[in-house]
Amino acid sequence: MSGSNTHIKKSKLKQEQLHDTFISLIKENERIIYKICNLYADTQANRGDLYQEIIVQAWKGYPKFRGDAKFSTWLYQVALNTAISGFAKEKKSPLVHSIDGYLPDVIYDNAGNEEAETVATLYAAINQLNDIEKALVMLYLDGRSYEEMEKIMGTSNGALRVKMTRIKDKLKTIAKNN
Amino acid sequence: MKEMWNRADQITTAGYNVTELIYRDSKSPLAAIEKNLKTALFIFPFVVVLFAGQFLSNSHQSPTRMLLFAILFIEFLFSLLNYGLVKKMQQPGGNIRENLLTRVSLLQKLCGMYVYVQLGLYALMAVLLEISMYFQWDSNFNGWAKINPGIRIGVYIVFLVVQLLIKKASQKKLYGRYLDQLNNLALQLE
Secondary structure, eight states, rough: OOOHHHHHHHHHHHHHHHHHHHHHHHHHHHHHHHHHHHHHOSHHHHHHHHHHHHHHHHHGGGGGSSSSSSSSHHHHHHHHHHIIIOEEEEEOOOOOOOOOOOOOOOOOOOOHHHHHHHHHHHHHHHHTTHHHHHHHHHHHTTOOOOHHHHHHOOOOOHHHHHHHHHHHHHHHHHHHOO | OHHHHHHHHHHOOOOOOOOHTTSSHHHHHHHHHHHHHHHHHOOOOOOOHHHHHHHHSSSSOOOHHHHHHHHHHHHHHHHHHHHHHHHHHOOSSOOHHHHHHHHHHHHHHHHHHHHHHHHHHHHHHHHHHHHHHHHTTTGGGGGHHOOOHHHHHHHHHHHHHHHHHHHHHHHHHIIIIHHHHHHHHHHHOO
C-alpha cells in the first residue's frame, strides 16, 4: 500500500516537474507562437483560438519531446503543424493589402500609429504568400539557419534555397506593387 | 525587411495565460470527431450486456439476432480503428512534410476503408440472409424467400449502390475539404 502511495507521489512530482519545465520553456519561446498566430489567423478571436490550440497540442506532445533537437525547433514544428495542417475551421481569405486598405489587426501595444501601420503592411505582404512560403519566410526572417529550416520543414537544403530565392522575388514584386 | 520583422517581434504582445490554457480541450474539428467516436464506443458494451442477458434467458438464439450482433461487433471494431486513426492524425510532432504526408495517408485510409468495409458488411449481410433462407433457419424470412431470386439480388445491388453513394457523399462532406487542403499543402511543398 505504502509502495503504491510512493509511486503515486513520484509520478505526481514528475508530472509537476514536467508541467513547470513546459511552462517556463513556452514562456521563453512564446514569441514563436505569437508570430505564427499573426501569420496564420486573421482576426483577434481566431488568433486567440490558434494560440490556445498550439498550446494544447504542444502540451499533449511534450512528453514525447526527447530533447535531441532544440526546444525552439520542436515548438516551430508543433506550432506550424497545428497552424498549417491542423483541421482548422474554414479559413477566411488570406489577408492581403487589398483595395479597401484592409490590414491584419496585429496587436501592437507598444507602437505608435506609423510603426503599427508599417508592421501591418509587412504582415500583409507576407500574407500574400501561400502557407508553406509564409512558414519559410518566417523562419528566414527569424534568422534560422538552413540546417534548422531543413529539420523543421523536412525539405532538403538545396530545395529550401531555391524556394527562398523565389519567395524573395515574389516579395520584391509585392513591395513594388504596393 | 528583417529589421521590420525584428521590430514587429518586439512590439507585438498577446498576454495569454499558458498555465490555464494547457488544461483546455482542443477545439479542432478532428478533436470533435474523436469525441463522437469515443462516445460511440461506449454504446457497444451495453449491447453486449443486453445480448448476454437474452442469451442466458434463452439459449436458442435466432440467426437474425446472431447476425445483428455480429454486425454490431464489426461496427464496434471499425469505430475503434477509426478512433485510433483520428487520434494518430492529431499528432502535432515531426517535420512539416512528414506530418503532412502522414495525415494525408491516414485520411485516405480512413475514407477508403470506411466506405468499403461498410459495403463489405452489407454484402456479407445479404449473403448470410440468403444462406439463412436456403437452410430455412428463420421463419421470419419466409416472405422474402418467396420473391424471385433475380429481384432479390437486384434489390441487394440497388441497396449497395445507394449505400456507396451516401457513404462517399458523407465522407466527402466530413473530410473532403480537409483532404483537399492537405493535398494543396503537399503541392506547395514540392
